[in-house]
Amino acid sequence: MISTVFPTSTPTLSGVRLAIRQLQPQIVLWRRQIHQQPELAFREAQTAAFISQKLTDWGIEHETGVAKTGIVAVVQGQQPGPVLAIRADMDALPIQEMNEVEYRSQQxxxxxxxxxxGHVAIALGTAYYLSQHRDSFCGTVKFIFQPAEEGPGGAKPMIEAGALENPDVDAIIGLHLWNNLPVGTVGVRTGPMMAATEFFHCTIRGRGGHGAIPHQTVDSIVVAAQVVNAIQTIVARNIDPLKSAVVTLGELHAGSAVNVIADQARMSGTVRYFDEMYEGYFARRLDEIIGGVCQCHGASYELDYNPLYPPVVNDADITELVRSAALAVVETPAGVVPECQTMGGEDMSFFLRAVPGCYFFLGSANQAKNLAYPHHHPRFDFDEAALSTGVEIFVRCVESFCQG
Structure with missing residues (x-):
């Protein structure tokens, strides 16, 4: 369990070099411009055009239209060397914003x-800084602006489109602004960071009839109720208690009248786990349990199982690179939270399967400013002081990786 202590004031940027601190107002402006024009998965045309225009203005070579709306940019250092990629996702969510701020969504x-x-703004700030300080690093930095993280997933299509090739990427890093941590902190760990994300939809088919004559029916609601209870045993009795996993039913729909036995029930849910050894296991076990319960009652079923994203698993060496950079930026060693995990999912996992890398959390909440609403909340916002911190950590990672 992570103990989160929110500061009463915004931390200083003492760990951020002067040139990046001076860039902070511009990074904030970019973030707010993007915030005002949010776009859903694979529709990020305006966001991509904004990014492309900035890169063009700065003379940064880039390719547009990668996996529909993605962008891949390249910044060369002073001398040849390894290739480090920086990934930033750029899609928004189908949520009506409730914040009353001047930069609120106009969509x-x-x-x-x-x-x-904020991820896009941090990546743009990093690209700009590095393009102006090519003598500070060797090798190549590849910026991957990715669509559709919120689903159905843009990382895999970008990889298939060659985002990690020409030149071939040696390692990759990325961050997520995180309102579960206070601004001025960084969450980073080796190994599993975020969980696999899998979804399922099941339809149980019985035989409908009159509520007063149940013996002529197969009650799909009764069957569904037993399925709901039975699948809770997967984690409780099939998964190693020293490992983390979750099976959650989020939807259950059945019936249309008080005196009618429903002929079908529909349920949907999600599965989360950290250990890659469980890939395929939950789909098989759900099928076995649902099939067994339905057979007992004479019902039939259809199960649609979708393994969306695998777990986000960080490489030990690249995680140490990020941790060292973070320690140089945050004010105290306690500001680097070592065992930060969440059952949330992320398609950064596909990049991390292709090349070694590290995904980390950048604390962004500030209770004193009322900037602590959770992610996906209509009042979500974050302390923009985190933006410069993110740029500084990325820049330090580039300088260390490409020089040593």
Missing amino acids: DGVMHACGHD
């Missing part, structure tokens, strides 16, 4: 409620 029913606008 009805669409909002940057997870911080991706």
